[in-house]
Amino acid sequence: MATVSESPLLTPLEGPPVRVLNASGPARAVLVCEHASRFIPATLRGLGLDAAAAQSHAAWDIGAMELAVELMGALDAPLVAARVSRLVYDCNRPPEAPDSIPAKSEVYDIPGNTGLSTAERDARGHEIYAPFRATLAGALDARPDASLLITVHSFTPVYNGRRRDVELGILHDADDRAARHLLRALGDSGLRTALNEPYSAADGVTHTLRAHAIGRGLANVMIEVRNDLLDTPAGVNRIAGLLTPALARVIAEMDPESAPDTNERATP
Amino acid sequence: MATVSESPLLTPLEGPPVRVLNASGPARAVLVCEHASRFIPATLRGLGLDAAAAQSHAAWDIGAMELAVELMGALDAPLVAARVSRLVYDCNRPPEAPDSIPAKSEVYDIPGNTGLSTAERDARGHEIYAPFRATLAGALDARPDASLLITVHSFTPVYNGRRRDVELGILHDADDRAARHLLRALGDSGLRTALNEPYSAADGVTHTLRAHAIGRGLANVMIEVRNDLLDTPAGVNRIAGLLTPALARVIAEMDPESAPDTNERATP
Numbered sequence: 001m002a003t004v005s006e007s008p009l010l011t012p013l014e015g016p017p018v019r020v021l022n023a024s025g026p027a028r029a030v031l032v033c034e035h036a037s038r039f040i041p042a043t044l045r046g047l048g049l050d051a052a053a054a055q056s057h058a059a060w061d062i063g064a065m066e067l068a069v070e071l072m073g074a075l076d077a078p079l080v081a082a083r084v085s086r087l088v089y090d091c092n093r094p095p096e097a098p099d100s101i102p103a104k105s106e107v108y109d110i111p112g113n114t115g116l117s118t119a120e121r122d123a124r125g126h127e128i129y130a131p132f133r134a135t136l137a138g139a140l141d142a143r144p145d146a147s148l149l150i151t152v153h154s155f156t157p158v159y160n161g162r163r164r165d166v167e168l169g170i171l172h173d174a175d176d177r178a179a180r181h182l183l184r185a186l187g188d189s190g191l192r193t194a195l196n197e198p199y200s201a202a203d204g205v206t207h208t209l210r211a212h213a214i215g216r217g218l219a220n221v222m223i224e225v226r227n228d229l230l231d232t233p234a235g236v237n238r239i240a241g242l243l244t245p246a247l248a249r250v251i252a253e254m255d256p257e258s259a260p261d262t263n264e265r266a267t268p
Numbered sequence: 269m270a271t272v273s274e275s276p277l278l279t280p281l282e283g284p285p286v287r288v289l290n291a292s293g294p295a296r297a298v299l300v301c302e303h304a305s306r307f308i309p310a311t312l313r314g315l316g317l318d319a320a321a322a323q324s325h326a327a328w329d330i331g332a333m334e335l336a337v338e339l340m341g342a343l344d345a346p347l348v349a350a351r352v353s354r355l356v357y358d359c360n361r362p363p364e365a366p367d368s369i370p371a372k373s374e375v376y377d378i379p380g381n382t383g384l385s386t387a388e389r390d391a392r393g394h395e396i397y398a399p400f401r402a403t404l405a406g407a408l409d410a411r412p413d414a415s416l417l418i419t420v421h422s423f424t425p426v427y428n429g430r431r432r433d434v435e436l437g438i439l440h441d442a443d444d445r446a447a448r449h450l451l452r453a454l455g456d457s458g459l460r461t462a463l464n465e466p467y468s469a470a471d472g473v474t475h476t477l478r479a480h481a482i483g484r485g486l487a488n489v490m491i492e493v494r495n496d497l498l499d500t501p502a503g504v505n506r507i508a509g510l511l512t513p514a515l516a517r518v519i520a521e522m523d524p525e526s527a528p529d530t531n532e533r534a535t536p
Contacts, residue, residue, distance in 0.1 A: 012509070013505070013506060013509035013510065014502075014505050014506070014509060015338070015342065015505055015508065015509055019341040019342075020341075021289070021290060021337070021340065021341050022289060022290045022291075022292075022293075023290075023292075023293075023344075024290075024292035024293070025290075025291075025292070037501050038501055039501035039502060039505060040502075042502065069289070069337060070283075072289065073287040073288075073289050074283065074287075076291075083505075233305050233306055233307035234282075234307060234308075234310065237281070237282050237283055237307060237351075238281060238282070240283065241280070241281035241282060241283055242281065
């Protein structure tokens, strides 16, 4: 039985830190959106942020949840989505990473994350990251037929004053099978697409892939869309329309028989 | 077989006019969001709207889809959501209603809806409303155990210059069972809640309830939230947090045995 805390970060009215949507969707894939929301629980008093910071890409991946919901509907796949800002806890980082609870993000200082005690950091991990991790693991356990884990992200067009030209980044960790398939499947999409841009596993951004897919031998890919392409419904629909058939091909190509000998799922 | 049009309103990249999300969600309810999106297909050249009108409540129910997705997740119920602006075709209106394709909405003229030919109006109905209607009917046919149809809407705080004080409107058509149960269940929510405000069935806004629930004897309710309560994730979470347990109670109360003798589902 879970310990009942006297001061939980999230009140019952605010709901859980993570949800599985469309859990019974039949597609052989699981979608993940770690940075879906800019929600900051009232107990954290907005982390001391001004309105600009609280609405910026530092707080969430702008447009990523709309895109993820579109992909969920178009592919009919389950979607595991965090419901709390990554500034509270970044569910794509392990607790030992300093930027799991960043005191600074790009140009923004995060006053509510400065000088936290170990107990305060542990509480964030316990109340946000632990349920996220358990929920995603449970969603994958429930779908042993899944052939692909897809994480859905967006990035800011200008970072630290520098313009980013890439429109769609396809990132991988140690297993690059799905990323390379997806890059090929998107060959004539008209999007400026690149492997491991605007950042890569070396920047510590593939934690979810590593923690939930690599160990299972499950093919996996991280999708990064420049967020100015997601700032209207027309933009979201276009990107979803380009990604959907490409992802459907990768899901089909990544069936267990095509996995390498080290695939733990094929040799339980 | 469907006739293939040479100039469909929606291109394949833009996707279908309606989707069922979480179709296998086990809750005994079906959620509907007719005004979920402000998306205008590229073929319609923005209907000649300026940016303010295209983003305004005239084009969609601001915050309604976010709330509907929250309720979908919290209740684990299917959600039927339109993907096209109500200014293209208002899926909560029958084709014979003049405001199914409005030439004016509150203070906004809609140039692209002025002087349409019968063929142009028919094309909107054929490509948007007909699939919406068929998809919702199919979702209900697939869930004969459902005890409640819930439509999720939002309204603007100021309409034609007049301030609206109500925060949550609960609307019904001929069958008021679920609306009255929900009003009771929300008794101590702290929201200014009223039956049939800020408008009612007499204003022609209960078409979905009438077309899809009344004839089936299925209990039904239309929820209208003032959209300034849905303009932040905290606001959406609060309203979803208040509605979820109340709706769960109504779903339980509206089981077929409690239906009146005229319930067609109880006497097939």
